[in-house]
Amino acid sequence: MQLDRRKFLGLSAAVGATALLAACTPQQSAGSGGGSAFGNLPDYTPVNGPTPDIAGDLSKDILDVFTKFPANPPTLVSDVPGDGSEITGVIFISDAGAGPSMGNNAFWKNANEQVNAKLNLTSIVQGQDSVTKVQSLIAGNDLPELVQFDLKFPQLSGVLPAKFTDLTEFLAGDAVKEFPNLAGIPEQYWRGASFGGGIYGIPLVFGRMNFVMQTRADIFEKMGLTPSVSNKQDFLDLCAALTQPSANRWAIGNARGTLNYAKEMHGAPSVWVQDAGKFTHTWETDAFVDALSYVRDMWSAGYMHPDSFAGNTSLEQLFAGGTIAMSGLSSIYDMPYYLENYTKDFPELRIAPMAPPEYEPGKTIKTGYPGVYSLMAIKKTSDKERVRMLLRVLDWFASPFGSTEYLATRYGVEGVDYDLKGTDPILTSQGINETKVQLQFLARSVDPLYVAGRPEAAETLDSYQRQVAPFLNVDAAFGLQSATFDRKGAQLTAEMTDAQNAVLQGRRPVSDWKGIVADWKKNGGDAMRGEYEKSFAAAPWN
Amino acid sequence: MPQTGEPVVLERTVPRPTTRPAEPEADPEAPAPPARRVRVRARWRRDWLLLAVLGPGLVLLVLFNYVPLLGNVIAFQDYQPYLGIENSTWVGFENFQVLFSGDARVTNAVINTLIISTIQIVVIFPIPLALALLLNSILAERIKTVVQSILYLPHFLSWVIVVSIFQSMLGDAGLVNTWLRSIGADTFSFVGNPDTFLALVTTQSIWRDAGWSMILFLAALSAVDQQLYEAAAVDGASKLRQLWHVTLPGIRGMIVLLLILRLGDVLSVGFEQLILQQDAVGLAASEVIDTYVYNNGIVAGNWGLSAAVGLIKGIIGVVLVLLANKAAHLFGERGLYQS
Known part of the structure; x- marks a missing residue:
């Protein structure tokens, strides 16, 4: 006990008064709603990158578009960020599997050399596995310096202040200017990194358009279909036409993605919606119940791949291989990812995003995403120089599109991992394999829409984003604090997902849903609502 | 037992309390x-x-x-890893309440565990024994070795691989069903179907582990005295009679020992195998005590509660082993240890 207190005093200099307060009162979750829960966030200074072919507008969720990689990319970070030491970390693994280890990975070794550090990273599977792994690292007091956190991690607002560095003094306000690429992350994303008044990580930005329904344009064309639907029946007809089990093909293959598209078709919001300070969860809406029974019918009609509910199937393989013709679990950056990584194996691969139809005449909803995929947190330390060095390394990884750093973080080494076709870096087989180690998960800039070697694909994505961006619906609870969510969020979500799957697969009647939601409200749903409403009222951006 | 006069059995270092006076021949000189x-x-x-x-x-x-x-x-405690044992709040027996409050998830997990456990003892346990007896009756040594190897090798595959093999062979989109579809026949749903989940996990367990458990019985069988068979044959006992009167009594000790150990594990029915297939069939069919402890404790962060459930589970296991051992002694078997 005494030793701990002394340790605390030693650290207090580094962590600031708020964090100390939060750490000393662990039972009370750090930001259970007071105004002090929201600290100073970093100022946004856009990075001076190359001029896009079609300029976007981040305030309207429209991303820049590049049809070609800029010629003669500049090097943006002039100083060497690292000090030659080893940096340990835990990052998420890609769906495509683990890439080669550092010793056999030219892409990784090159990044080490460029930042002048030995990035000793362990890859873990995002979701349950990452939670259990990081929990045991915390329990065993064996944390690496950098940890990628899922925002659904249990007790995040307790864990971060207790075990990780408050970056406020390094990043808040104009302090972030020391790290110009991190300053290029807009303020709204930093809200996800703010806990109990401190900044506890670098948000990994993945755009705000989530669950983009992607279609295999080549398969559609071969079958004389068009990837566009104007009402609920259209989509069912499309599914019926695409489903040919005897040819080993199903229309769609993922329960979550399918349900999400159905939510859009029926007008159910993304997660929480706020109206005049009152919060409602999508589960409570009639539109959600309609979406449930819609997907339930799709499942019983056999339009969905039989393994749609099994967690252990690789959606990527099914979609790239054409076993499923549509896939709904993707960010807007997934289409570039598929095309850049799978065209080699599947040369016929063409993808087109499909906007949701109006759910009522004149009304459309596109479920969005707060845009923060995860947080990169730095283990608690009183060594400020070390923190600065780590932030410089992360800043290097956040270099924007069009720079030599970007080529190194996404494409690797020229002539080894990629070959230039014109100015476009085309991944080689070795590059595809090596970049499975997701170094970009350390930190990312706000990426434009770009597909190496496929200028028309970027344009397709651009027309899609312009079509749906005005209807983007994002979780209203993002950046707000709820002690109940912290405590029971993971458990309640798991229970609801299980109940939801039971309804979708026909194990429970749709009429059960009301009771399921009533249980959820009683077990914490209503408490969360109250806390979010209180936190919302205190939020400075409101 | 050693041939020297020196006893190896643990001697009591404290003299036996006795009401009788010290016997004269017990060397009264030496203290x-x-x-x-x-x-x-x-x-x-x-x-x-x-x-x-x-x-x-x-x-x-x-x-x-x-x-x-x-x-x-x-x-x-209301344990949180980031606080550690020393800083987490003490909550007394609060975590144990979930066991007695009729919590639906716990009840469901306990019931599933008991069902699967019963199947494992009643259906799965005798299979290695039967396999061993069958294999023992094969006289050609070469065939015996080959069959034995084929039967026990799946034990060395991890559950991830076993589950994947079953899914890609027998799954709805697996090899067999794809073939059935291609010839226009009806398909079946065995993997990822809550109704057939018990049959599936039982099949998987038998396929993976029966061969391995068989080896223990084979070893016990080889220790049965061949002269007993010869004597039985001379007395005119049929093969079936020999099995009943010679073989089974000969390996009864091993059967009882394994059964006792199995009883101690009655509340552990395999974790990996179930958690890997949980998404597809849902919690109602697949949640057992071990997966509950994992899902609720490590994934969802209710560490104390899960530890309480695990602790009770462990205590029940120990009690069952002791009871089974006691029963074995009553029937004149050695059990795990001698009293």
Whole structure:
């Protein structure tokens, strides 16, 4: 006990008064709603990158578009960020599997050399596995310096202040200017990194358009279909036409993605919606119940791949291989990812995003995403120089599109991992394999829409984003604090997902849903609502 | 038993309490403590090598089996890893309430566990025995070895692989169903179907582990005295009679031992196998105590509660082993240890 207190005093200099307060009162979750829960966030200074072919507008969720990689990319970070030491970390693994280890990975070794550090990273599977792994690292007091956190991690607002560095003094306000690429992350994303008044990580930005329904344009064309639907029946007809089990093909293959598209078709919001300070969860809406029974019918009609509910199937393989013709679990950056990584194996691969139809005449909803995929947190330390060095390394990884750093973080080494076709870096087989180690998960800039070697694909994505961006619906609870969510969020979500799957697969009647939601409200749903409403009222951006 | 007069069975170092006066021939000259020390020293000199060999194993046992037991204190805490045991709040028996409050998830997990466990004891347990008896009746040594190898090799595949094999062979989109579709026949739904989940996990367990458990029985069978068979044959006993009167009594000790050990594990029905297939069939069919502890404790962060459930599970296991052992003694078997 005494030793701990002394340790605390030693650290207090580094962590600031708020964090100390939060750490000393662990039972009370750090930001259970007071105004002090929201600290100073970093100022946004856009990075001076190359001029896009079609300029976007981040305030309207429209991303820049590049049809070609800029010629003669500049090097943006002039100083060497690292000090030659080893940096340990835990990052998420890609769906495509683990890439080669550092010793056999030219892409990784090159990044080490460029930042002048030995990035000793362990890859873990995002979701349950990452939670259990990081929990045991915390329990065993064996944390690496950098940890990628899922925002659904249990007790995040307790864990971060207790075990990780408050970056406020390094990043808040104009302090972030020391790290110009991190300053290029807009303020709204930093809200996800703010806990109990401190900044506890670098948000990994993945755009705000989530669950983009992607279609295999080549398969559609071969079958004389068009990837566009104007009402609920259209989509069912499309599914019926695409489903040919005897040819080993199903229309769609993922329960979550399918349900999400159905939510859009029926007008159910993304997660929480706020109206005049009152919060409602999508589960409570009639539109959600309609979406449930819609997907339930799709499942019983056999339009969905039989393994749609099994967690252990690789959606990527099914979609790239054409076993499923549509896939709904993707960010807007997934289409570039598929095309850049799978065209080699599947040369016929063409993808087109499909906007949701109006759910009522004149009304459309596109479920969005707060845009923060995860947080990169730095283990608690009183060594400020070390923190600065780590932030410089992360800043290097956040270099924007069009720079030599970007080529190194996404494409690797020229002539080894990629070959230039014109100015476009085309991944080689070795590059595809090596970049499975997701170094970009350390930190990312706000990426434009770009597909190496496929200028028309970027344009397709651009027309899609312009079509749906005005209807983007994002979780209203993002950046707000709820002690109940912290405590029971993971458990309640798991229970609801299980109940939801039971309804979708026909194990429970749709009429059960009301009771399921009533249980959820009683077990914490209503408490969360109250806390979010209180936190919302205190939020400075409101 | 050793041939020297020296007894190896543990001697009591404390003299037996006795109401009788000390017997005269028990060497009244020598006071008890020095004599004991001599004996201990002699035994030490004789056994030091064995003890030294035992050492590393003991250290591991203490380190990985006994020290972690102390961690059970978190069952009485609202434990959070980031606070550690010393800073987490003590909550007394609060975490244990979930066991008695009729919590639907716990009840469901306990019921599923008992069902699967019953199947494992009633259906799965006799299969390796039957396999061993069958294999033992094969006389050609070569065939015997080949069959034995084929049967036990799946044991070395991890559950991830076993589950994947079943899914890609028997799944709805697996090899067999794809073939059935291609010839226009009806398909079946075996994997990922809550109604057939019990049959599926039972099949998987048998396929993976029956061959392995068979080896223990084979070893016991080889220890049965061949002369007994010859004597039985001379007396005119049929093969079936020989099985009943010679073979089974000969390996009864092994059967009872394995059954006792199995009873101690009655609340553990396999974790990996179930958690890997949980998404597809849902919690109602697949949640058992171990997956509940994992899902609720490690994934969802209710560490104390899960530790409480795990602790109770462990205690029940120990009690069952002791009871089964007692029963074995009553029936004249040796059991795990002798009383």
